[in-house]
Amino acid sequence: xxxxxxxxxxxxxxxxxxxxxxxxxxxxxxxxxxxxxxxxxxxxxxxxxxxxxxxxxxxxxxxxxxxxxxxxxxxxxxxxxxxxxxxxxxxxxxxxxxxxxxxxxxxxxxxxxxxxxxxxxxxxxxxxxxxxxxxxxxxxxxxxxxxxxxxxxxxxxxxxxxxxxxxxxxxxxxxxxxxxxxxxxxxxxxxxxxxxxxxxxxxxxxxxxxxxxxxxxxxxxxxxxxxxxxxxxxxxxxxxxxxxxxxxxxxxxxxxxxxxxxxxxxxxxxxxxxxxxxxxxxxxxxxxxxxxxxxxxxxxxxxxxxxxxxxxxxxxxxxxxxxxxxxxxxxxxxxxxxxxxxxxxxxxxxxxxxxxxxxxxxxxxxxxxxxxxxxxxxxxxxxxxxxxxxxxxxxxxxxxxxxxxxxxxxxxxxxxxxxxxxxxxxxxxxxxxxxxxxxxxxxxxxxxxxxxxxxxxxxxxxxxxxxxxxxxxxxxxxxxxxxxxxxxxxxxxxxxxx
Amino acid sequence: xxxxxxxxxxxxxxxxxxxxxxxxxxxxxxxxxxxxxxxxxxxxxxxxxxxxxxxxxxxxxxxxxxxxxxxxxxxxxxxxxxxxxxxxxxxxxxxxxxxxxxxxxxxxxxxxxxxxxxxxxxxxxxxxxxxxxxxxxxxxxxxxxxxxxxxxxxxxxxxxxxxxxxxxxxxxxxxxxxxxxxxxxxxxxxxxxxxxxxxxxxxxxxxxxxxxxxxxxxxxxxxxxxxxxxxxxxxxxxxxxxxxxxxxxxxxxxxxxxxxxxxxxxxxxxxxxxxxxxxxxxxxxxxxxxxxxxxxxxxxxxxxxxxxxxxxxxxxxxxxxxxxxxxxxxxxxxxxxxxxxxxxxxxxxxxxxxxxxxxxxxxxxxxxxxxxxxxxxxxxxxxxxxxxxxxxxxxxxxxxxxxxxxxxxxxxxxxxxxxxxxxxxxxxxxxxxxxxxxxxxxxxxxxxxxxxxxxxxxxxxxxxxxxxxxxxxxxxxxxxxxxxxxxxxxxxxxxxxx
Numbered sequence: 001x002x003x004x005x006x007x008x009x010x011x012x013x014x015x016x017x018x019x020x021x022x023x024x025x026x027x028x029x030x031x032x033x034x035x036x037x038x039x040x041x042x043x044x045x046x047x048x049x050x051x052x053x054x055x056x057x058x059x060x061x062x063x064x065x066x067x068x069x070x071x072x073x074x075x076x077x078x079x080x081x082x083x084x085x086x087x088x089x090x091x092x093x094x095x096x097x098x099x100x101x102x103x104x105x106x107x108x109x110x111x112x113x114x115x116x117x118x119x120x121x122x123x124x125x126x127x128x129x130x131x132x133x134x135x136x137x138x139x140x141x142x143x144x145x146x147x148x149x150x151x152x153x154x155x156x157x158x159x160x161x162x163x164x165x166x167x168x169x170x171x172x173x174x175x176x177x178x179x180x181x182x183x184x185x186x187x188x189x190x191x192x193x194x195x196x197x198x199x200x201x202x203x204x205x206x207x208x209x210x211x212x213x214x215x216x217x218x219x220x221x222x223x224x225x226x227x228x229x230x231x232x233x234x235x236x237x238x239x240x241x242x243x244x245x246x247x248x249x250x251x252x253x254x255x256x257x258x259x260x261x262x263x264x265x266x267x268x269x270x271x272x273x274x275x276x277x278x279x280x281x282x283x284x285x286x287x288x289x290x291x292x293x294x295x296x297x298x299x300x301x302x303x304x305x306x307x308x309x310x311x312x313x314x315x316x317x318x319x320x321x322x323x324x325x326x327x328x329x330x331x332x333x334x335x336x337x338x339x340x341x342x343x344x345x346x347x348x349x350x351x352x353x354x355x356x357x358x359x360x361x362x363x364x365x366x367x368x369x370x371x372x373x374x375x376x377x378x379x380x381x382x383x384x385x386x387x388x389x390x391x392x393x394x395x396x397x398x399x400x401x402x403x404x405x406x407x408x409x410x411x412x413x414x415x416x417x418x419x420x421x422x423x424x425x426x427x428x429x430x431x432x433x434x435x436x437x438x439x440x441x442x443x444x445x446x447x448x449x450x451x452x453x454x455x456x457x458x459x460x461x462x463x464x465x466x467x468x469x470x471x472x473x474x475x476x477x478x479x480x481x482x483x484x485x486x487x488x489x490x491x492x493x494x495x496x497x498x
Numbered sequence: 499x500x501x502x503x504x505x506x507x508x509x510x511x512x513x514x515x516x517x518x519x520x521x522x523x524x525x526x527x528x529x530x531x532x533x534x535x536x537x538x539x540x541x542x543x544x545x546x547x548x549x550x551x552x553x554x555x556x557x558x559x560x561x562x563x564x565x566x567x568x569x570x571x572x573x574x575x576x577x578x579x580x581x582x583x584x585x586x587x588x589x590x591x592x593x594x595x596x597x598x599x600x601x602x603x604x605x606x607x608x609x610x611x612x613x614x615x616x617x618x619x620x621x622x623x624x625x626x627x628x629x630x631x632x633x634x635x636x637x638x639x640x641x642x643x644x645x646x647x648x649x650x651x652x653x654x655x656x657x658x659x660x661x662x663x664x665x666x667x668x669x670x671x672x673x674x675x676x677x678x679x680x681x682x683x684x685x686x687x688x689x690x691x692x693x694x695x696x697x698x699x700x701x702x703x704x705x706x707x708x709x710x711x712x713x714x715x716x717x718x719x720x721x722x723x724x725x726x727x728x729x730x731x732x733x734x735x736x737x738x739x740x741x742x743x744x745x746x747x748x749x750x751x752x753x754x755x756x757x758x759x760x761x762x763x764x765x766x767x768x769x770x771x772x773x774x775x776x777x778x779x780x781x782x783x784x785x786x787x788x789x790x791x792x793x794x795x796x797x798x799x800x801x802x803x804x805x806x807x808x809x810x811x812x813x814x815x816x817x818x819x820x821x822x823x824x825x826x827x828x829x830x831x832x833x834x835x836x837x838x839x840x841x842x843x844x845x846x847x848x849x850x851x852x853x854x855x856x857x858x859x860x861x862x863x864x865x866x867x868x869x870x871x872x873x874x875x876x877x878x879x880x881x882x883x884x885x886x887x888x889x890x891x892x893x894x895x896x897x898x899x900x901x902x903x904x905x906x907x908x909x910x911x912x913x914x915x916x917x918x919x920x921x922x923x924x925x926x927x928x929x930x931x932x933x934x935x936x937x938x939x940x941x942x943x944x945x946x947x948x949x950x951x952x953x954x955x956x957x958x959x960x961x962x963x964x965x966x967x968x969x970x971x972x973x974x975x976x977x978x979x980x981x982x983x984x985x986x987x988x989x990x991x992x993x994x995x996x
Binding site: 117118119162168175190191193195197199200202203204207210212216228230251254255257297299300307357359360388389419423424425426427428429436443444445447448451452455470471 | 797805930
């Protein structure tokens with residue numbers, strides 16, 4: 001807020017907000033505390049815009065002391081705190097708490113230090129993912145995880161959600177690419193997790209905090225690993241007569257001992273949407289395409305590409321093309337990278353799902369999604385990080401059609417529970433957030449959930465950090481489970497399970 | 499014990515032991531409970547034999563229900579439990595508690611399931627590391643982490659200590675090569691951690707339990723990742739005129755963007771000891787050798803080997819040899835693998851240290867170790883996983899010389915604290931155990947230690963699992979710190995810090 005409101009607050013919530021804001025204003029410069037509804041508008045949702053809430057107040061601290069001060073206010077006033085980076089998350093992890101403080105880390109946007117020899121960079125959480133790679137490009141280095149939102153998403157959010165991307169098949173998720181996290185607990189204690197060396201003694205709190213969706217601590221600095229840019233990268237694009245054979249080809253590539261730098265699948269609905277939009281040169285007559293990247297030295301790429309083509313051919317590819325230049329490689333990828341907005345052009349709304357399955361189940365799961373799509377009468381475009389079994393089905397719907405969003409959510413829940421049924425999980429790289437919290441009850445039993453709550457309590461005994469996200473209360477699961485039991489069986493008993 | 503002792507116990511401890519044994523005997527077959535001193539003898543230490551203790555009683559359960567029963571006895575009798583695999587650990591993590599139950603997992607020795615297509619194996623914790631690779635070799639697969647003790651060490655212990663090995667530079671530590679852990683908490687709750695897919699929702703308890711040194715839960719089953727055996731592996735062996743230039747060469751190899759399958763360094767004292775023992779064909783006239791392995795397809799290896807040789811030459815290698823056959827490759831490695839026993843032949847006793855440093859500090863740290871060696875008048879052989887900055891200095895001493903063990907321990911503490919001073923850590927792959935517990939006070943501040951204790955309490959509120967290991971009590975740190983303050987400065991003020 002530019003100033004505290006002059007008129008007396010009209011209700012309890014408003015008075016509460018004013019009280020918290022007043023405390024915050026004592027600790028932070030006045031322009032760093034937002035209270036007016038219109039100022040709060042930009043914070044009311046993240047990338048999962050179906051869920052919205054206005055926070056009590058927003059704080060935009062500029063340094064560690066100010067963050068500590070915000071957390072102290074939260075402790076004293078006993079109000080929740082939701083930390084937020086760029087707000088690009090897709091599971092609602094940064095959805096504000098209507099009775100809490102929204103803690104924006106937008107001002108933490110400095111690249112603090114780059115050590116090219118040790119191949120690491122120390123950055124603040126508000127630095128965007130892509131900026132790191134751009135910043136170190138002159139040194140011949142880059143940061144490997146590359147979520148589709150990398151132009152906008154910030155590294156603090158990447159740590160919170162354990163983000164992935166096209167290159168994670170070969171180079172790992174965020175957790176494999178961070179060395180240290182400097183964070184602050186709800187108690188205001190600064191903690192240093194991880195190490196500049198191979199292994200850190202004590203419990204692996206770095207891995208624990210990575211992917212913890214803002215429930216354990218607030219990240220204030222991240223040391224990321226940098227990799228040398230490969231001499232060359234090349235993409236093999238292969239067409240398949242059906243999604244099942246494309247799925248088999250993925251399993252065969254990996255089975256042959258090849259670890260591609262990226263291995264992505266798109267079905268016909270997705271490629272058609274994309275082609276109209278970006279003209280990537282995709283085969284529109286085929287049911288599925290695979291994009292399979294090789295990177296390394298010139299010789300390595302030549303050899304690996306040859307093997308990839310061999311496997312694709314043996315797996316039934318009807319057409320195979322290989323990028324002949326860097327420009328063509330980028331064009332091949334441009335379609336994949338634009339898949340979400342492209343699908344947005346052919347449908348009023350779409351819902352992006354994120355789940356993981358064992359690669360071997362790919363063909364069977366794709367077939368089942370097709371059946372579900374027919375059953376629900378909702379189109380579904382499939383865009384996958386196929387190599388690591390990370391699915392992103394996009395359900396196309398129209399929010400203005402009564403009941404269609406609810407049907408979409410049921411379809412999405414079925415897909416997630418299908419992932420669990422085949423031995424997979426309800427996340428690949430987007431986290432659980434608010435979106436998948438019910439499916440956590442299907443994914444885990446009471447013993448695991450109880451252990452999660454114990455971990456939460458070990459960091460945040462009063463449950464002030466991002467409450468209601470990621471880890472469901474046992475009561476919520478009882479309710480979700482009870483719903484299922486009341487129906488006599490599973491929510492969609494017509495759906496056979498693996 | 500074959501039977502409960504017939505005579506009345508002579509003292510309180512004996513009576514306590516008998517009482518716990520009696521409870522155990524009610525839950526387990528009688529031959530699975532050991533009480534007699536001579537039966538307990540084999541359990542009194544692990545690979546860190548300088549520390550010894552006799553447990554109250556040992557239990558050797560055969561299935562999950564029996565483990566649960568042992569833990570129930572521990573809870574009811576409020577006695578500590580120390581789980582033990584093969585007892586090859588080098589930091590005393592499996593040192594028995596004199597008032598507790600030693601829980602041997604020796605009977606958990608089955609390979610439960612191998613899924614070649616999904617490239618994973620489900621094994622019990624007592625299965626040895628090497629047996630997994632041997633078992634899946636006919637399928638063209640192997641398990642990557644390869645501690646030197648791999649012929650004897652068991653996978654449960656590997657998980658407890660987050661073990662490494664020669665190939666961890668390229669293929670990661672244990673934490674990067676396990677997919678799931680089925681464990682049982684001290685409360686007797688079975689918990690399933692991790693997933694068969696890319697990412698698991700919820701807090702990353704799999705990473706948390708890996709490396710937790712038996713303090714959080716008892717591992718009962720591990721799903722490990724299997725990798726396809728590379729078509730070819732080849733070793734480049736290079737001689738350097740001094741350890742510093744060898745250290746520089748390591749940094750240069752990595753700096754060139756090469757990730758060798760293994761990159762090991764041995765100094766003159768180590769190579770000489772080894773050569774007399776196994777005749778690996780090492781250069782004895784040089785100060786340090788590097789062993790640098792490339793694996794992959796024939797073409798990849800040819801190309802990578804060429805680049806490795808180039809970098810070694812540019813870094814001042816005086817002699818470079820390349821294994822011409824698989825037999826020669828194994829011979830080159832045989833020396834490295836036999837380094838510890840070889841050093842055991844040239845000294846009555848030796849003390850193996852495990853620490854990690856940023857690679858860039860390698861040359862400087864080696865120089866400092868040389869100075870310390872002169873100062874303490876104790877020889878030190880250096881055998882390193884150089885590529886990942888994991889040091890294993892071997893201090894040579896004679897336990898029969900009065901005061902020499904104490905001097906050795908001070909020397910070891912200095913090396914560990916040197917690792918911390920250059921931004922590294924006190925472990926690479928051996929864990930903290932009882933051995934390095936004081937150095938944890940140097941590695942971490944009060945905030946991190948308090949957080950570790952909170953995590954411990956979240957799993958094991960009464961502190962019954964492996965107490966006294968890995969995470970020091972704050973009181974212990976105060977004492978260790980106080981000692982340092984009393985001396986007016988650091989324990990060895992003559993040693994400059996980085």
